[in-house]
Amino acid sequence: MRMTQLFVQTLRDDPADAEVPSHKLLVRAGYVRRVAPGIYTWLPLGLRVLNKIETIVREEMDAIGGQEMRFPALLPKEPYEATDRWEEYGPNLFRVKDRRGADMLLGPTHEEMFTLAVKDLYSSYKDLPARLYQIQTKYRDEARPRAGILRGREFIMKDSYSFDIDDAGLDAAYQAHREAYVRIFDRLGFEYVIVKADSGAMGGSASEEFLAVSPTGEDTFVRSAGGYAANVEAVTTPVPEAINFATFDAAVVVDTPGTPTIESLVEVLNASHARDDRPWEAKDTLKNVLVMLVHPDGRREPLAIGVPGDREVDEKRLETQVAPAEVDAFTEADFAANPVLVKGYIGPEVLGESRASGIRYLLDPRVVSGTVWATGANVQGKHVLNLTAGRDFEADGLIEAAEVRAGDPAPDGSGPLELARGIEMGHIFQLGRKYADRLGLQVLNENGSLTTVTMGSYGVGVSRAVGVIVESSHDDAGIVWPRSVSPFDVHLVVAGKAPEMFEAAERIVADLESAGLSVLFDDRPKVSPGVKFKDAELIGVPTIVVVGKNISDGIVEVKDRKSGDRRDVALSDATAEILGEVRG
């Protein structure tokens, strides 16, 4: 491809609406253009990268026996009504009406369609297992699209689905996908972690996410030096040993006027009820937080959560735990309706389904039997000290809703946790029989009776990968593509106007192309070398060949985009040298 022919226009300035590096660079270098919020056009350069990523994904999916097919993006609503997702997906679902007023949707993901397709064609256990996939444009009407192609409303995803007669088959399909994903992401060339994910309300069992490690990521995950990794929503807290409280002091109520917050409480306790051993700290207090759960049927249920006072309730972790219910704030009106709750002084003695409030009370796992707390006495301006779990109060159960902090111990004992950010690039999980049940996907088993098929669902963000790779591989001058996805193998720059330069360049291009390489040839005759070098660095092809002033000595230059290393090569050896470089 010649630069004089390529449909591209590089920009000197960052676009004003771009924030993250990948967005700025992909627009500046002429890979994509924004059409509407969260909706992008793939220009020729961008499409070449996208196609390369698709090819890698296809190869690895085919290698585990996946069969590619393609469903429409425009779908009828009925299958999604059958699984309740027409409602559950909420405003994120792109809904459209046809001319007769029939409801339709732009597919956000295709579990229903794949399930129905298998139901349509198969009816015997002998037909299984099946592994089917598609690479398709998906639509989600995100409330706030951002970061360019990293989070669009239209995006390309590879989604595959496994269909098995039994759990062993599902496990095998899950493992096969896991290994395929490792190969895919290794080939795409960015750093990633595999984290335990929460399968949430989907009802599945095993679930893991592949997160690209990136400070611009929207997902927080934890990892330990010993190899534990999990999405922050899925982190579990190691439960401490119970403590024998036989000799502990009895609980005592003390006056703590004007202490509705943990901070003010600690201050007053240190001033007027000092401990013998050390000052009071927030972690000595038990904070009881009230929220309102909204169940899918609209029922509202108050819930009390007890956490150590030095920790906040993490709303995402809480929502994950209570799904499919949603979490709403506990309002002044709710307090008014529960007069036994004294705001700012709520204590465990009124919490619990069998206590005065009748409100379900769940505790952080750290609050084991024998731990001693300073906490609300359910009277304005009073707290209770030495309140001992297991002796003075019980809860209705445990909940993992407290925030996770760097330094917390990993649940498997592999060391302290570190928090980091990631971009979700792949998600594999065992769906089980939820969709097959709802849509009636059953086959006859060996005994001639109907058995519900068990399914897995596995996704890869294909268009997102373009952005992720740029996030992980760029410098001040531009993009640095890994060879596996670079739009071209070689970027050849003619730095000058002498006819012999162009003649030499033409020969190198012809030789490389006949050897099977793709070459971006900057043949612009009136553009200065500086501009061509800047463009080459911006566009990011990993090998840059410069034919310039040294051509009179029969020398061309081969530059490595990533390291910046350059070396002179004899024109006669150029093709062989470049081939060696590109093919590694």
Add this chain to the structure above:
RNA sequence: CGGGAUGUAGCGCAGUUUGGUAGCGCACCCGCUUUGGGAGCGGGGGGUCGGGGGUUCGAAUCCCUCCAUCCCGACCA
């Protein structure tokens, strides 16, 4: 949905406070010069100043209103 900001040429921006002929840089076109790090000089094309309404002799500028976009948060396989 809440908070903040911004809408002026393809892109990046000034001009708005204090109303008076629509500007700069990049990009684009023509000519000459230039060719190893985003060239120089000269000439040129391109704008319903986000939309609508109002005030005024006169509005990019003041007022009202609507819309759009971006950022933070909420939300999000």
